[in-house]
Amino acid sequence: MTEEFNPSTPIYLQLVERINRQIIRNELKAGDKLPSVRDMAIQAGVNPNTIQRTYSELERMAIVETKRGQGTFVTEDMKKLANLREELKQEHIESFLRDMKEMGFTLEEMMEGIQMVLEVGKGGENNDQA
Amino acid sequence: MTEEFNPSTPIYLQLVERINRQIIRNELKAGDKLPSVRDMAIQAGVNPNTIQRTYSELERMAIVETKRGQGTFVTEDMKKLANLREELKQEHIESFLRDMKEMGFTLEEMMEGIQMVLEVGKGGENNDQA
Amino acid sequence: MTEEFNPSTPIYLQLVERINRQIIRNELKAGDKLPSVRDMAIQAGVNPNTIQRTYSELERMAIVETKRGQGTFVTEDMKKLANLREELKQEHIESFLRDMKEMGFTLEEMMEGIQMVLEVGKGGENNDQA
Amino acid sequence: MTEEFNPSTPIYLQLVERINRQIIRNELKAGDKLPSVRDMAIQAGVNPNTIQRTYSELERMAIVETKRGQGTFVTEDMKKLANLREELKQEHIESFLRDMKEMGFTLEEMMEGIQMVLEVGKGGENNDQA
DNA sequence: GTGGTCTAGACCACA
DNA sequence: GTGGTCTAGACCACC
Numbered sequence: 106m107t108e109e110f111n112p113s114t115p116i117y118l119q120l121v122e123r124i125n126r127q128i129i130r131n132e133l134k135a136g137d138k139l140p141s142v143r144d145m146a147i148q149a150g151v152n153p154n155t156i157q158r159t160y161s162e163l164e165r166m167a168i169v170e171t172k173r174g175q176g177t178f179v180t181e182d183m184k185k186l187a188n189l190r191e192e193l194k195q196e197h198i199e200s201f202l203r204d205m206k207e208m209g210f211t212l213e214e215m216m217e218g219i220q221m222v223l224e225v226g227k228g229g230e231n232n233d234q235a
Numbered sequence: 236m237t238e239e240f241n242p243s244t245p246i247y248l249q250l251v252e253r254i255n256r257q258i259i260r261n262e263l264k265a266g267d268k269l270p271s272v273r274d275m276a277i278q279a280g281v282n283p284n285t286i287q288r289t290y291s292e293l294e295r296m297a298i299v300e301t302k303r304g305q306g307t308f309v310t311e312d313m314k315k316l317a318n319l320r321e322e323l324k325q326e327h328i329e330s331f332l333r334d335m336k337e338m339g340f341t342l343e344e345m346m347e348g349i350q351m352v353l354e355v356g357k358g359g360e361n362n363d364q365a
Numbered sequence: 366m367t368e369e370f371n372p373s374t375p376i377y378l379q380l381v382e383r384i385n386r387q388i389i390r391n392e393l394k395a396g397d398k399l400p401s402v403r404d405m406a407i408q409a410g411v412n413p414n415t416i417q418r419t420y421s422e423l424e425r426m427a428i429v430e431t432k433r434g435q436g437t438f439v440t441e442d443m444k445k446l447a448n449l450r451e452e453l454k455q456e457h458i459e460s461f462l463r464d465m466k467e468m469g470f471t472l473e474e475m476m477e478g479i480q481m482v483l484e485v486g487k488g489g490e491n492n493d494q495a
Numbered sequence: 496m497t498e499e500f501n502p503s504t505p506i507y508l509q510l511v512e513r514i515n516r517q518i519i520r521n522e523l524k525a526g527d528k529l530p531s532v533r534d535m536a537i538q539a540g541v542n543p544n545t546i547q548r549t550y551s552e553l554e555r556m557a558i559v560e561t562k563r564g565q566g567t568f569v570t571e572d573m574k575k576l577a578n579l580r581e582e583l584k585q586e587h588i589e590s591f592l593r594d595m596k597e598m599g600f601t602l603e604e605m606m607e608g609i610q611m612v613l614e615v616g617k618g619g620e621n622n623d624q625a
Numbered sequence: 626g627t628g629g630t631c632t633a634g635a636c637c638a639c640a
Numbered sequence: 641g642t643g644g645t646c647t648a649g650a651c652c653a654c655c
């Protein structure tokens with residue numbers, strides 16, 4: 106079942122995001138080995154070049170280290186990983202608040218909107234995050 | 236003052252966004268005339284074709300109407316404009332919540348993060364939004 | 366009540382069409398005087414230039430004659446007027462059939478479609494043409 | 496054989512029309528790849544930008560999907576394609592009937608006219624549509 | 626190789 | 641004056 110990608114943003118970035126999430130959610134832990142480029146490409150149904158690029162990007166972010174002849178591993182630098190989580194959270198929240206403000210929404214409107222969405226989403230899907 | 240654009244998303248879409256914001260902030264009101272394609276191009280420091288595209292997109296969204304030989308005007312359909320505001324709000328909120336959820340953050344963590352950002356931002360800038 | 370025009374085709378052509386229809390439906394008869402350019406412009410809520418162009422086009426089609434200092438009149442050439450009716454009919458029918466054929470619809474499908482539309486439209490509007 | 500285009504309507508829309516027809520005539524099937532922007536431009540004797548616009552429009556209509564770096568393909572959504580056929584048919588028929596009615600022709604006259612055209616056209620061309 | 630965006634500059638029809 | 645279309649040619653990201 107070759108995956109679905111959002112055509113409006115690069116596949117390799119979507120893969121970076123996905124791996125970040127797996128790390129944050131602790132599905133991938135410090136030191137874990139990532140699938141080989143070739144395997145990952147098959148799994149995701151994309152070109153190996155694309156995976157290569159994904160891993161490069163992750164390495165640039167220092168989230169991953171590649172050991173020649175052995176493969177690609179999640180960094181063992183725990184601080185880095187803890188940071189990752191906090192950074193992503195703050196980044197998202199800040200940009201969200203900035204946007205809402207720029208668009209001229211009041212805090213009240215925003216909170217109201219959040220409540221609404223949460224109410225609606227209650228029945229469906231898995232909301233395993235309380 | 237030729238403007239700054241984020242190179243990672245098309246200029247014409249950034250301009251669409253900007254105009255949408257001006258509308259929902261009521262800086263542009265129903266029936267207002269937008270600058271001519273050529274003027275806007277000079278203001279924004281881009282090619283007239285890029286503005287053309289911006290205006291086309293806005294027209295496709297029915298936010299704007301163009302009268303041949305006269306110019307481009309914000310629609311006078313007030314319902315449409317009210318919708319725009321609501322839509323943009325919901326859209327942003329939903330994508331924010333979706334992202335946070337996908338990254339495995341709990342509602343608690345999220346709210347905490349929002350509080351933090353709001354505390355910090357208190358002294359600086361204008362926070363005229365309560 | 367300044368009129369409504371379809372923005373996708375020139376106003377002056379829409380006016381040509383409208384006048385043709387009035388002639389065909391015998392609301393305008395041979396020799397009748399058309400409103401002055403100025404009056405017509407006010408009636409239709411458009412620029413006098415646009416009416417000028419409309420009349421020019423009608424004159425080019427020999428449907429109308431302008432007498433200097435007197436105004437613009439529907440031609441008295443009855444043959445021309447009878448022709449107009451037949452020409453417009455044939456023209457429309459031919460182009461319709463050509464299109465349907467080009468798109469690969471069978472005569473059957475076409476007739477079926479016509480029936481459908483006629484059935485639906487029955488209750489509403491004035492179908493004073495049996 | 497650089498093509499001929501009707502100067503009164505945009506080339507890019509004429510190309511949209513043409514491709515739509517190829518699809519409903521099943522000359523282009525679900526999943527088929529369209530020529531690359533550049534190739535199509537050469538074939539049609541127009542600028543690549545014009546083809547780009549054509550393909551964009553088709554994508555906006557959800558008739559076509561573009562896969563980054565791979566090309567542009569007819570959607571595999573069969574329902575969408577069936578709809579296309581019906582929509583185009585109804586659209587044409589409705590606008591034809593509306594026009595005839597507005598011009599004051601009776602249903603009888605119209606049917607008569609259709610018969611006439613069909614009679615005449617009998618000898619010539621291929622009328623493989625019954 | 627593919628599509629997507631942008632610039633520069635032209636021409637046109639419309640009001 | 642306005643917007644709409646088109647060309648020519650460039651650059652980019654993605655596969």
